[in-house]
Every structure is written in structure tokens, then in C-alpha cells.
Amino acid sequence: MNIIKSVKSGEILSNHRFATFLWFALSFIGVLPEVLKGRIHNYFVFKSVYLNLLEQHNLYIPFNDNLYGPLFGIIIAPFTYLPDAIGAILWALLNAWFLYYAINKLPVSKSQKAFIIIVSSLEMMNVASYVQTNAAAAACIILGYCFIQEGKEWKAAFFILLATFVKIYGIVGLAFFFFSKRPFRFILWMIIWSVVFFVAPMLLSNPSFILQSYVDWKNTILRKNANNHESLFQNISLPGFLKRTLRLDIDNNLVILAGMILFLSQYIRFRYFSDKRLQLYILCSTLIFVVIFSSSSETPTYIISFVGVCLWYVLQNKSTTTNIVMIAAFVLTSLSQTDLFTPHFRDVFMRPYCIKAVGSIAVWFIIIYQIWKKQFLTIPPVSETDTVSVEKAAALS
Template sequence: MLKQQKNLLSWLGEKEWLAPLLWFGLSLVVALKEFFSGNYNNYTIFKHVYLHTISGQTLYGPYPEYFDVNNYGPLFSVLITPFALMPDMVGSILWMLFNALILFLAIRQLPLTRIQQNLVLIFAAHELMAASSYFQFNPIVAACLIFSFTLIRKGKEFWAAFFIMFGALTKLYGIVGLSFFFFSNNKWRLIYSMVIWGVILFVLPMVLSSPSYIVRSYREWYEALVFKNERNKQFDKGIYLQDISAMGFIKRVFNLHYMSNLWVIVPALVLFVAQYLRLKYREYTSYQLYILCSALLFTVLYSSSSESPTYIIAFPAACIWYVMQPKTWQNNAFFIFLLIGCSFSHSDLVTPWVKKNIVVPYAFKAFPCLVLWLVIVYQVLTRRFLRTV
């Protein structure tokens, strides 16, 4: 039976047309559906980041053109510029495809076999579709982390530094790329390259506006993030779609509404850092990939800003982990649990009653990824990564 499952996975992975078809096809279909339904509020926010930058208006206040507010850094205004200049239909669809393409290229750079890469794309295609339905920027955030990993492995610290700083100056998450610092053979080059790119990317939005406006916007961005973090804690007041994190899950399940996030984050940081006790294996590709998976999961699990579409950052880690595992029935069953509990939990494949009464109010989407992250930490500490296929 296990041999048949392995043959099925190989058959899926060998179909070169299947991975890109699902990856881009599902996202294109859902993006068109949402656009023609008028559900492209996030893209409207993104477009106005550019418009507000060139007009000198605050990037972080409410505006009548859309609901919610922008929470990305001023550098985002440069990225969104070519799309904002197009008609909404063209700009929004190309924006979605651009996000999908960047993450697709990043996954293609992973030190996996072609079949394994195809399987990661196939299994993560549904999660990408979910992010695409919101016209999310998170696929590029995930790509920044993966590119920083692959480029450091290849000794291209200068360009790895670009992705680390670009991610950090747009959504902060990019700084997690420093998790791969110890894989570099030229750490000083990585450090000074980050300084160089930090300066370049900090001033780059000034081509669209004045230096004083951009400096003020960075200060306002910090204030907006602090406010958002406080707001994310208010799930007891009806705000359920935020803080889909380890902290949010624990607070809701155990009714600990006012528990400090530090009670979860500090032990998690200790466990994350403990993985570097195995640094003597840093030349092993399997060890490096385990740290990548751990970092991608950690980024989402321990952020109070995590929403359902944010899991396009975390779920590829589950797919990467799975393709490295021996295909035992336990691993297969666990991955099915990950697929259903995480990737499909907010979809129409789950009944409305389950979503309304379990998945949403208890931030259940975080639970399968939390279990996987703990499994990965255990496997690293016990050197199980030496047994991967």
C-alpha cells in the first residue's frame, strides 16, 4: 500500500504541466471571480499606497475608497507603482499573478528534486488560491524568506541581503531571513550588504515623494503596527479573523483572553534557538531545509497579525517537510491532517457549522502548524533530519 502511495506521488510529481497549471490556474480563476464580484478591497488599499505617496497623504489612515487600513511600509509604494498605473482589472490580476510567479520561482530554487518541487507546488496550490482571493502580498513575503535562504546557500550574500531588507521594510517578516545567517560562509559580506540595501531601500520611496514625507511615514508605520497589535488582541470583542496564531489559539481554547503573548513567544524563541545546537550539521541540506521550514512556520505562528491568508507563508513549509519524510502511514496521515486542518479549514470543503463554531472562533488553523513546528523542533534536536529521504 505504501509503495502504491509513493508511486502515486511520483506520478503526480513527474507531470510537469500539473504543478504550474494548479499553481497559476486556481489563483487566476479565484482572482477573476473575486474581482467581478467586487471583492478586491486589498488591491484597492495597495493601489492607494502609491496614490497617497505621490500626493503626500498619510499611508495609515482610513479613507472612504476602502475599508480597513494599510499596514505595509513606505517601500511598498514603489513595488505597487506599475500595477497602480493600470486599470483596476488589469492591475489587480497582474498583481496576483506576479505574487504567484515570485513564489513559484522561489520554490524552484529549493535544494529539492524536481519531483519534490512539483509536489510542493501542487500541495500548496490551494493555500495560494486562498491568498490570491484576497489579492494578498504574502506570497512575495514567503518568497523573500525562501530566496534569502537559497541565495545564502549559494554564497550570494549580497542578493540574499536584498530580500531580507526588502521583506523587512515592507512587512517586517523579511527579517526572519536572518535565521539562515549561520549558513553563510561570508557573514561579514551579508552584514555590510544588509546595511547597503537598508540605506538604498529606505530612501528609494523618496523618488515618489519628499524625504521628509517618507521619514514621517516610517514613524507612522511603527505607530500603526503598535496599534494593530493591540487591536488584534480583541477577539473577545468579536474580532475573530485576526491573531490566527499560536497565542490566539491558546487564548481562545483556554479562555485566557488577557494572557500576555510573551508567555508563548519566549518559550518558542528558546525552542527555535535550541535548533542551532545542531549547527555542526549546517552543511547538511536536510538540516538547512528543516531550519527553513521552522522559520517559515515560526513567522506566522508567533505573529499576532496572522490571518488565514498569511498561511501561504507557513503552509509551503508543511509541504517541504512532507516531501522529505519517509512515506509511512503515520507521516501520510499527519500530512492529511495538515491539509484539512490548515489549508482547507477556511474553505467551502469544511461545513459552515464547523467553520462558525470551531475553526474561526478558536483560531484552529494555527493548531496543525503548531503541532508540525513542535515536531520539526523535536526532529532537529534528535537529529531525525539525518533520516529523511
């Protein structure tokens, strides 16, 4: 009866125990059928990075599909010695745990964390079914922010650069640089970890081979980006939406440039960099930005942006508008991948028209507007430093 009452009242969405159970249960349910059917191609690609590193075989031969840096070979190494079925399941669950841990590090209430975990669980299940690493990328970005605001620059730099040397995405963690109270120490740790991660693969392979692998990695990424625009399974992004849905023939680079300018415009509120509400808004914006402006964005990539959408929602003063936006984003991003929508509908409508991206795109523009208008000052304080009143903000503007 208590469970039924909790569901009816909506309290279950803030129940942390339920959130934990749902998160890991759906992750396991997502990966298990793929393992049983032998559909774990991504996992085999991951294993090949380590094996090719040892044998000094080209990490980026065309049919290999590898887009990960040489450092990834060290990370995946322990899993290569396990039976494939066990290794794939453990890899998926490790990625799920990593993002779960990162969400729980966020400086928001326990009930807000529970909401983020519960509502993001379907996306996590989707990522697990692909045996993908996007959850880990999201975790690294979030932890980069969390450790900066905790004053632990060495940890922040570690996670930002870990993600960068594995899959490039982590570089957006530099967006949090201005939140550091000790920027020079942060820069020093960025240099130290860059050197460590750059040379670490040389412990397993010849230095000249690793140097060539970095060149091959860069060329592979550039080549893939050039081809992404033609694939219905890639470029599920704002540039893709403009091209496929609105039929606007705009150069992708111009769209990305405009996006970068809008992203940088958030920093006009530099007087409030110590306010965790602004910091969290920029964290949300960063998580979404890296997905909706990437030509490599595909279905499992959206775990990164959707966690940002959920975090944005829990920070809001609830209204009919914010509720509608959140529900629409959930339906278009997560439910659209379930059996509530037929495969035919997904194939002829959702995928060709980049509908999965719409919710994240809308929320990102809302965040930009809210920062411009200093709306973040009207939401409940997150920490003791968030004390600037709307009146004072008006006087400072």
C-alpha cells in the same frame, strides 16, 4: 488513461507540468470572481500607498488599513496605471509566480517541488482571492535562504530586506545568517540594501515626509497588534489557540518569548550548519514560526507556513505517522476553507478556535524535536556535504 493511472498511483503529485498548470489555474480562479464582484479592497489599499506617497498624504490614516512600508509604494506603482480589474488580476498572478519561482529554487528534487506546489495550490488560490501579498513574503524568505546557500549574499540580503521594508515578515530571514560562508560580506550587503530601501521612497516624495511615514508605520503596527487579540479574523496563531481554544489566559508576550527560545534552541546543532538537511529544517521552521507566533496571522497568511509544512513532509522518510500529520495539516489548513466545510461550521468552529493553525503548530513542534534528536541525519542527503553519519553524530554530541 495515462492521466487516470497517474491519479490512482499518486504519481500526479510529482508531475511538474501538472503542478504548474494547477498552481496558476487555481490562482486565476481565486482572483477572477473577486474582481468581477468588485471585492478587491486590498488592491485599492495597495494602490493608495503609491498615490498617497506622491501627494504626501498620511499613509496610515485609520480607515486606510495600510500596514505596508513606504517602499511598497514603488513596488505597486506600475499597477496603479492599469484598469483596476487588470491590475488586480496581474498583481495576484505576479505574487503566484514569485512564490512558484522561489519554490523551484529550493535544493530538492523536481518531484518534491511538484508536490509542494500541488499541495499548496489551494492556499495560493485563497491568497489570490484576497489579492494579498503573503505569497511574495514567503518567496522572499525562501529566496533569502536559497541565495545564501548558493553563496550569493547580495541577492539573499536583497530579498530578506525587501520583505522587511514592505511587511516586516522578512526579518526572519536573518535566521539563515549562520549558513553563510561569507558572513561579513552578507552583513555588508545587509547594510547597503537597508540604506537603499530606506531612502528609495524619497525619490517619489519629500524626505521629511518619508521619515515621518516610518514613524507612523511603526505606531500603526503596534496599534494593530494591540487590537488583533479581539478579532476572530486575526491572531490565528499559537497564542490565539491557547486563548480561544484552551482558555489559557497567558500573556501573548510570554508565549512569543517561549517560542523564540525554542526557535533559537535549533542552533544547538551548529556543528551541522553546512548540512543542507538541517538548513532546510530550519527554513521550514522559520516559515512556520513567523506565522504561528504572529498576532496578525489571518487566513491568507497561511500560505507562508503551509509551504514550510509541505517542504518538511517531502524531506521525511515516509511513514504512517508522517502521512497522517501531512493529511491532517492539509485538511485543517487548506480544505477547511473550501465548500467541503459549511460556512456555518467555519464561522462557529474553525475560526473562533483557530483550527487552521493546528497543523502548522504541530509540525513546528515536531521539527524542533527532530532537530534536538538529530533526526535530520537519518533522511536522504540533499547535497554532497550531507555525509555525516548517525554514528559520527552520536560521537560528536
